[in-house]
Amino acid sequence: MRVELPVLPDLRMDLPAPDVDEPLDVATLLADRVRLSILALLRDGPHCVCEMAAALGVRENNVSNHLARLREAGLVQAARAAGDSRRVYYERDEVAVADAIGTLVGALR
Amino acid sequence: MRVELPVLPDLRMDLPAPDVDEPLDVATLLADRVRLSILALLRDGPHCVCEMAAALGVRENNVSNHLARLREAGLVQAARAAGDSRRVYYERDEVAVADAIGTLVGALR
DNA sequence: TAGGCATCTCATTGGTGACTGATACAGTCT
DNA sequence: AGACTGTATCAGTCACCAATGAGATGCCTA
Numbered sequence: 001m002r003v004e005l006p007v008l009p010d011l012r013m014d015l016p017a018p019d020v021d022e023p024l025d026v027a028t029l030l031a032d033r034v035r036l037s038i039l040a041l042l043r044d045g046p047h048c049v050c051e052m053a054a055a056l057g058v059r060e061n062n063v064s065n066h067l068a069r070l071r072e073a074g075l076v077q078a079a080r081a082a083g084d085s086r087r088v089y090y091e092r093d094e095v096a097v098a099d100a101i102g103t104l105v106g107a108l109r
Numbered sequence: 110m111r112v113e114l115p116v117l118p119d120l121r122m123d124l125p126a127p128d129v130d131e132p133l134d135v136a137t138l139l140a141d142r143v144r145l146s147i148l149a150l151l152r153d154g155p156h157c158v159c160e161m162a163a164a165l166g167v168r169e170n171n172v173s174n175h176l177a178r179l180r181e182a183g184l185v186q187a188a189r190a191a192g193d194s195r196r197v198y199y200e201r202d203e204v205a206v207a208d209a210i211g212t213l214v215g216a217l218r
Numbered sequence: 219t220a221g222g223c224a225t226c227t228c229a230t231t232g233g234t235g236a237c238t239g240a241t242a243c244a245g246t247c248t
Numbered sequence: 249a250g251a252c253t254g255t256a257t258c259a260g261t262c263a264c265c266a267a268t269g270a271g272a273t274g275c276c277t278a
Contacts (some may be wrong), residue, residue, distance in 0.1 A: 008192025015156070015164035018149035024142055030213070031140035032236075033133055033187050040127035040216050047124070049255060062237060064256055083117020086245045086254045095147035097217060104139070105210055138230060141266075169263050171267060173226055195224045 023107035026100045029073055034058060035066045039092065042076065046091040075100060132216035135209045138182055143167060144175045148201065152186065155200040184209060 030036050037056050042048055049067065053060040067090055070076045074096040081087040139145050148166050150156055158176065162169040176199055177184045183205040190196040 008190050009155075009198070011157070012160055013163045015150065015160055017164050017166065018146050020145045020149055021141060023175040024140070024145055027136055027139040027145060031133070033129060034236085036133050036136060037127050038130045038214060040129055041124065043218070046118075048120070050253095051121055051124055054122045055126050056124065059238080060255070061239090061257080064254095065236080065258095068256075080245090081117050084246070087260090089118070090253060099121075101214055101217065107145060108206060108210065109152070143266085159223095168268080169225070170227085170269090173224095174228095174266080177226080189275090193224090193276070197225060 003013075006024045018107070019108055023104045025073075026104040029075070029100075030045065030104075032066065034063065035070060038063070038066060038070065039075065042090060046079065046082065046089040048087040048089045050087070052090075072095065073100070114145070128217070129216055132213045134182075135213040138178065138184070138209075139213075141175065143172065144179060147172070147175060147179065147199075148184065148206065149200045151199060155188065157190065157196040157198045157199040161199075182209070 025074050032041075034056060038052055041052055041055060047055075050061050053063045055102060056063065067076060067078075071078065076090045076092055079089045079091065081089055139148075143165060147161055150161055150164060156164075158169050158172050163173045165172065176185060176187075179199075180187065184202060185199045186202055188198045188200065190198055
């Protein structure tokens with residue numbers, strides 16, 4: 001859809017490039033089906049790696065790889081199960097998730 | 110950081126995969142430096158292709174490619190300049206941008 | 219009309235990142 | 249101890265997507 005502008009603006013060839021490094025990191029982190037699904041799965045409480053791998057139909061080491069990236073970003077935390085500490089349960093850091101969203105939204109508003 | 114869980118949850122290997130198709134599309138669209146920068150540049154009013162290309166230090170056809178994707182997603186609109194209709198000014202569709210953000214945020218909350 | 223400018227389109231190519239496979243590590247059970 | 253489960257790590261491979269290059273289109277000016 002194309003609308004006519006009322007006046008001809010003069011060219012501004014000196015615009016500064018916006019700093020999008022941080023929001024870009026957030027968007028890049030979210031722009032993967034497995035990672036985004038993990039964060040969605042963890043909305044309603046912690047889950048272990050094997051549960052998430054089964055839910056998403058991907059292999060456990062693959063999930064583990066993505067969890068490592070979410071961990072490094074601070075969006076999730078790991079906790080060994082008390083009864084069987086072979087299993088590692090992950091939960092979202094809600095504050096960090098909210099911060100990340102805020103960073104991304106802040107770049108657009 | 111690793112905290113012990115109080116009890117051992119029983120495994121839930123039947124979790125449904127969350128539907129993240131739409132929020133994933135949004136995140137994928139934002140997860141590019143040029144596209145995210147374009148949306149940031151357009152916060153304070155319309156700009157033409159050459160202005161944005163200069164600001165971002167990339168070639169015009171490259172910017173045009175990314176604008177085409179943002180257009181298809183409905184996030185920006187094109188308008189020929191009234192005085193010199195060679196130039197095409199782009200502006201954000203604020204409603205569509207807000208919707209896109211809402212879609213992405215909704216997958217995480 | 220010709221020539222130049224601004225933008226668009228599209229096929230090709232290069233680089234980044236996700237998946238794989240193998241291996242290592244941590245914990246459980248007999 | 250040894251076998252097994254669950255998770256983590258890492259190098260290698262492959263697919264996808266952004267940048268490029270060439271060409272086309274639309275508009276302006278002389």
